[in-house]
Amino acid sequence: MRELKFHEQKLLKKVNFVHWKKEKTKDLADIKKFGLSGKEEYEAYTKLVHSIQKIIHMISTLDEKDPVRKKVTDDLCDKLYDMGVIDTKSTASLITIGQAAFCRRRVSVLLVRLKFAQNLTHANTLVQHGHMRIGPEIVSDPAMLITRKLQDLLTWADGSSMRKKVMEYNDELDDYELLQ
Structure with missing residues (x-):
């Protein structure tokens, strides 16, 4: 095999040849399953899910006896239920939010x-x-x-x-x- 040129080495630094299939199969399966136009759309849904999970984590750091925590949690559940992302208005359903939940609402x-x-x-x-x-x-x-x-x-x-x-x-x- 020939020695790689400088620009080829730079490009290959970012590629993981050992685990590349494991990383991409779920994303590609969801992209195909929901008819997304590309990886960018799926990444946008991923960012949205991460921001929701971040909000849920911030709410969970509040004291359980705090009335603001209960109100904010109920409001978040109501909004996500009205959007159709979760099936029930319970706080337990907040854990299962994923990219597929948003893809199903297209x-x-x-x-x-x-x-x-x-x-x-x-x-x-x-x-x-x-x-x-x-x-x-x-x-x-x-x-x-x-x-x-x-x-x-x-x-x-x-x-x-x-x-x-x-x-x-x-x-x-x-x-x-x-x-x-």
């Missing part, structure tokens, strides 16, 4: 879960082409996080061709809508 993942789309790639194309709306607003970003309240407002856009096809299939298409 528009494309919710579309698959709510049976609007068959898979994540189909859900991403539906969102990017403007077939979905939340309330009156058309959604065009598949990375948008949806709260529990907004989840109920997720529907087809008014002029969507997919909406017409679904309504035709279910025999729910109104004659008035055919004229539009």
Whole structure:
């Protein structure tokens, strides 16, 4: 084997050839599972989880008898529950927060879960082409996080061709809508 050049040695200083597979497999699996556009999005969710864990640690350092600790903990549980990140409003559920909890609240993942789309790639194309709306607003970003309240407002856009096809299939298409 030839001797490495200076710039090649500099690049290889940051690479761990022994444990590279172990480090990357979970991240890559989550990126593929939730249809993330790249490692940067996953790292943003990781930073968000770390900041929440830091807040939880700061709260845990307060005295247990302190009424502020109880109030702040309850407020944090309520906010995370309303966001859909945790399933119950108990403080025990704060321990299990991970990147996957935020990834599950993305528009494309919710579309698959709510049976609007068959898979994540189909859900991403539906969102990017403007077939979905939340309330009156058309959604065009598949990375948008949806709260529990907004989840109920997720529907087809008014002029969507997919909406017409679904309504035709279910025999729910109104004659008035055919004229539009």
